[in-house]
Amino acid sequence: MSESKRLAAEKAIEYVEDGMIVGVGTGSTVAYFIDALARIKDRIQATVSSSERSTELLRGHGIEVLDLNATGSLSLYVDGADECDPHKRLIKGGGAALTREKIIAEASEKFVCIVDPSKRVDVLGKFPLPVEVIPMARSLAARQILALTGGQPVWRQNSEGAPVVTDNGNWVLDIHNLSITDPVGIEQAINQIPGVVSVGLFARRPADVVIVGGEPPLVL
Numbered sequence: 748m749s750e751s752k753r754l755a756a757e758k759a760i761e762y763v764e765d766g767m768i769v770g771v772g773t774g775s776t777v778a779y780f781i782d783a784l785a786r787i788k789d790r791i792q793a794t795v796s797s798s799e800r801s802t803e804l805l806r807g808h809g810i811e812v813l814d815l816n817a818t819g820s821l822s823l824y825v826d827g828a829d830e831c832d833p834h835k836r837l838i839k840g841g842g843a844a845l846t847r848e849k850i851i852a853e854a855s856e857k858f859v860c861i862v863d864p865s866k867r868v869d870v871l872g873k874f875p876l877p878v879e880v881i882p883m884a885r886s887l888a889a890r891q892i893l894a895l896t897g898g899q900p901v902w903r904q905n906s907e908g909a910p911v912v913t914d915n916g917n918w919v920l921d922i923h924n925l926s927i928t929d930p931v932g933i934e935q936a937i938n939q940i941p942g943v944v945s946v947g948l949f950a951r952r953p954a955d956v957v958i959v960g961g962e963p964p965l966v967l
């Protein structure tokens with residue numbers, strides 16, 4: 748799948764215009780995009796990053812990273828996804844970067860999503876839905892999500908059994924066994940639960956363009 752990811756990322760470079768401040772997502776597909784962006788770094792003004800990990804990669808290439816508060820809205824945001832449905836609605840957050848990704852997606856005029864073919868689904872929910880929660884609300888949020896969706900919340904932990912902590916200092920619940928037939932409704936309902944910071948459903952603000960990596964890449 749890594750070759751498909753690379754091909755999708757290379758295609759996304761076509762959306763980058765001279766002088767742009769480019770929003771940059773997080774993950775293994777985006778890592779290829781950052782490599783490609785490095786080759787044309789003199790053509791862009793700067794970037795806004797969705798995670799400490801991407802910031803490190805960008806700065807490692809000598810690409811400037813700005814605070815979103817200093818840039819205003821962005822013309823372009825490029826990011827990966829864990830699942831993508833035919834309406835370009837997404838599940839994101841497998842890398843725990845969902846909240847900052849959602850903020851940048853909202854701030855961007857065009858959201859180009861880069862995926863390998865395995866990410867395409869008819870109905871979202873096979874990939875466990877990430878929800879970022881304030882630590883003290885973990886148990887409350889888990890109970891309410893179970894009641895609301897019927898899905899099974901699992902507290903995300905690393906291989907040593909320690910909680911995964913987001914760049915914002917919060918925890919992640921992954922909701923298993925969902926079949927999300929009303930993504931906008933579920934996104935809104937989970938967002939209402941006290942202590943939920945954000946849910947990794949990008950339905951109210953879906954991608955504008957989805958690039959599926961392949962020879963040639965498929966642009967949806």
Ligand SMILES: O=C[C@H](O)[C@H](O)[C@H](O)COP(=O)(O)O
Pocket residue numbers: 772773774775776777826827828829838839840841842843844845848
């Ligand atoms: O939190 C992480 C992001 O939402 C990623 O964009 C998503 O998990 C896809 O990652 P990858 O490109 O590594 O499959």
